[in-house]
Amino acid sequence: MDNYIALNLKYMIIKLYKIFFLIPAFIISVVFSREASGIPAFARKYQISCQVCHSPVPRLKPYGEEFAAGGYRMTEYESPRYFVSTGDDKLSLLRELPLAVRIDGIASYNGGNSGKFDFGAPSGVKLLSGGELSEKLSYYFYFFMSEGGEIVGIEDAFLTYSNILGTGINISAGQFQACDPFYKREIRLTLEDIAILTSVPGTSNASLKYERGIIADYEIPGLGTGIVAELLNGNGIGNGGEELLFDKDRYKNLLLYITQPLGRSFTLGLMGYFGKEEVSGAPVTLPSQIKMIGPVLKANFNERFMINAQYILRTDDRIFDETLGTWGTGIKTQGGYLEAIYTPRGDASKWYFTGLLNWVESDYDILDYRSVTFHVGHVLRRNLRLISEYTYLEGEDNYGKISFGFVAAF
Numbered sequence: 001m002d003n004y005i006a007l008n009l010k011y012m013i014i015k016l017y018k019i020f021f022l023i024p025a026f027i028i029s030v031v032f033s034r035e036a037s038g039i040p041a042f043a044r045k046y047q048i049s050c051q052v053c054h055s056p057v058p059r060l061k062p063y064g065e066e067f068a069a070g071g072y073r074m075t076e077y078e079s080p081r082y083f084v085s086t087g088d089d090k091l092s093l094l095r096e097l098p099l100a101v102r103i104d105g106i107a108s109y110n111g112g113n114s115g116k117f118d119f120g121a122p123s124g125v126k127l128l129s130g131g132e133l134s135e136k137l138s139y140y141f142y143f144f145m146s147e148g149g150e151i152v153g154i155e156d157a158f159l160t161y162s163n164i165l166g167t168g169i170n171i172s173a174g175q176f177q178a179c180d181p182f183y184k185r186e187i188r189l190t191l192e193d194i195a196i197l198t199s200v201p202g203t204s205n206a207s208l209k210y211e212r213g214i215i216a217d218y219e220i221p222g223l224g225t226g227i228v229a230e231l232l233n234g235n236g237i238g239n240g241g242e243e244l245l246f247d248k249d250r251y252k253n254l255l256l257y258i259t260q261p262l263g264r265s266f267t268l269g270l271m272g273y274f275g276k277e278e279v280s281g282a283p284v285t286l287p288s289q290i291k292m293i294g295p296v297l298k299a300n301f302n303e304r305f306m307i308n309a310q311y312i313l314r315t316d317d318r319i320f321d322e323t324l325g326t327w328g329t330g331i332k333t334q335g336g337y338l339e340a341i342y343t344p345r346g347d348a349s350k351w352y353f354t355g356l357l358n359w360v361e362s363d364y365d366i367l368d369y370r371s372v373t374f375h376v377g378h379v380l381r382r383n384l385r386l387i388s389e390y391t392y393l394e395g396e397d398n399y400g401k402i403s404f405g406f407v408a409a410f
Helices: 004-031 039-044 063-070
Strands: 100-109 119-131 137-147 153-161 170-177 210-219 225-234 255-260 264-276 286-299 305-321 326-342 351-362 370-382 384-394 398-409
Touching: 119 398, 153 210, 255 286
Parallel strands: none
Antiparallel strands: 100 119, 100 398, 119 137, 137 153, 153 170, 170 210, 210 225, 225 255, 255 264, 264 286, 286 305, 305 326, 326 351, 351 370, 370 384, 384 398
């Protein structure tokens, strides 16, 4: 990994000047365009700044994490003014349905090694809603109205019951990303994705991306040790077919994540995923055992410098390569990421800087991938940030790409 960084550092420095050349031009174009007005649903409801939970949007601060884990409420039980008075104490009917919209737009050069300059605004449009339904019950969902010019549909959509039976255990059921407890892909700052979290060998459907299932979390009092368990279908969130059966086989997969704070700045975690699936697309129905395991390290130095790092080793008993029509056995895939975020003035910073290293190696060669990303952002408004990003990639093709754009929420 060190050799890879050294070989590409000089190339990155030569190219990075383009980012700083493009940022001023882009800022001028956005300032004279229509600014996003208003604030997202929760900030609007509580009449607070987005800065309370996010820095920068959509990255969650520790308080934002606690707010989400607490069922999107700032008090144990919400004030009656948020609900319609119906005379039925078993009915919690919100006076206004909390809605928010997120719009992303980018322009890029050499995306996909195309050698082209491209406008991609909007690159994504989301409709989001969430809130409390009772003292302990809450909901969250978003509808991806457009991603890459196509309607995606519902991705996150779940109900959460907090502190079930007074045990301190929270349970959620629905759709969510399996990796959410240790890395929330959907609210990352970079355009570049986290490769090891999306890597799936052959025709396997088991991944750390979106899943249907149940998730339970608990924190041991006094120790701060967090325990998360997920019971998953293990084959993503495709449609259920004629019989509305969303699981392709009879197996269920289990993800466990244990995390422990180390002092004020560090958190160490360990993730394990264990499951079984019938291999898709193969001429013969055969099961495959799947295991994923790896440590997670997080560091947060007063919201000014943050580090997220993880290593994952995945093994598949067998996979099927539909392109070649061949089987593979004992397939090993490993990789990780290192993300660093620097905000010079903490949550008051107008500028922030992010670096990301991606690395994946697999016996299924098509998954091999390495990238180095440097990302610069400017917070024009609390709910509108401008972004500029350069990534150098190694995979089937080696190339660099540069992007700039905006993320707006209102």
